[in-house]
Amino acid sequence: MLDATTLPITSENTRLRPLSELDADAYAAGTKDEAVRRFGHLPESDYTPESVRRMIRDEVAEGLSSGTLAVLALADAETDRFVGSLVLFDVSSEVAEVGFWIHPDARGAGHARRGLELASRFARNSGLRTLTARTLLENKASQRCLTTAGFHEIERAVGTTPAGQREELFHYRRDLKPTAQWSLATERLRLRPHNADDAEWLHELYSRPDVARYLLDEPWTAEVTHDKLTERLAKTDIDGKTGALALVIEHDGVPIGDVALWLTNHEHRQGEIGWVLDPDHGGQGFASEAVRAVLALGFDHYRLHRITAEMDARNSASAAVARCVLTVRP
Known part of the structure; x- marks a missing residue:
């Protein structure tokens, strides 16, 4: 009803x-x-x-x-x-x-x-x-x-x-498939919506200075982590109230990062994608694999016409992912 x-x-x-x-x-x-x-x-x-x-x-x-x-x-x-x-x-x-x-x-x-x-x-x-x-x-x-x-x-x-x-x-x-019930699977990864148990690893990842510096943000405190997780729990559907989808990247059942997709222009069905990967798991193609899966979701299910990404120019790892999976424009 x-x-x-x-x-x-x-x-x-x-x-x-x-x-x-x-x-x-x-x-x-x-x-x-x-x-x-x-x-x-x-x-x-x-x-x-x-x-x-x-x-x-x-x-x-x-x-x-x-x-x-x-x-x-x-x-x-x-x-x-x-x-x-x-x-x-x-x-x-x-x-x-x-x-x-x-x-x-x-x-x-x-x-x-x-x-x-x-x-x-x-x-x-x-x-x-x-x-x-x-x-x-x-x-x-x-x-x-x-x-x-x-x-x-x-x-x-x-x-x-x-x-x-x-x-x-x-x-x-x-x-009308409810995204919150989805668990996207790739060859090596599982991408799932956030849950209340994600606070610990999120704080561990985002409190790292080498991660925070590329996000133009201070390392997360426990209080900030709680607020950020609350926001991400609501981001379960591009066409929902938040206009955003936030997913955890898991490898062998262990969270190693996250990826988000959000609308930037409702009328023209345009979106933006962003991701963060634990540096300890870098260099193995995990970020590219996760981003490809979410791009496919954006284009094939949500019928987005364009998806862009922006990042700190010093973030060579994310730039390499963008060059691998996106068309890079100056």
């Missing part, structure tokens, strides 16, 4: 939030648009501000409360102005279908693409494993948005739209 307590969610210029009665005028006006009427598959033939307010008070509120339906607003993140609507319906314990439409005055600003990313985060935060979507064959804009947001076409078939019409549709699917 859907968990409305995780709303609102914001990414760049777009916010996903519950519909408000203050949105009624803009919602009703948007449904008059020819493209919305054709492609939005709205269940009602006509909407007025008052009918939208009744809808929000009744079925929208009931659906959010029960977790079985979420008729939501897409809003401009700066002004909170209504720019479109997104709905999750046919909700089960693991799957929901998503549909969306954008107000004609807000098209071309990327709200649909970001809205789908936010919907995926909302569904994942609610414990769902899969989102599906359907769109008409002639709705090329919707198809581009779905593909960019990580949905994959699975079939082309005739089906019944939410408006009750029989149409030939493209069917899409996006898997």
Whole structure:
């Protein structure tokens, strides 16, 4: 079921939030648009501000409360102005279908693409494993948005739209695998999310002056280690609230470092990667092996388009890893 307590969610210029009665005028006006009427598959033939307010008070509120339906607003993140609507319906314990439409005055600003990313985060935060979507064959804009947001076409078939019409549709699917449950395995390493038992080795590693000097930071104290570990425990998903993923690098069951991947630009799906390896385990290719695995995760699962890395110019070991696994630019 859907968990409305995780709303609102914001990414760049777009916010996903519950519909408000203050949105009624803009919602009703948007449904008059020819493209919305054709492609939005709205269940009602006509909407007025008052009918939208009744809808929000009744079925929208009931659906959010029960977790079985979420008729939501897409809003401009700066002004909170209504720019479109997104709905999750046919909700089960693991799957929901998503549909969306954008107000004609807000098209071309990327709200649909970001809205789908936010919907995926909302569904994942609610414990769902899969989102599906359907769109008409002639709705090329919707198809581009779905593909960019990580949905994959699975079939082309005739089906019944939410408006009750029989149409030939493209069917899409996006898997929502919770990263916190993952344990990435390479030939020699295991990469896992942090846990509460990581404080001791983290303090031992990051309190070393020869490690801290390249991080432009002071060696960690026990108090700093506690705070840093708390931050890393929350970094379990690029598309989650933190927009980051922090993983421990283990060799033969022993932590030897960590690697992190985080979003730097939500809209353009760009990220940055960073890593720290225990110097006592350097020179064996462990860092390159771990970084390659996380890069593959970023590109193949999270559909990032670009991943960069920055480091202290004196850090020759990390520079060597970057030259090995990344395209180096001045």
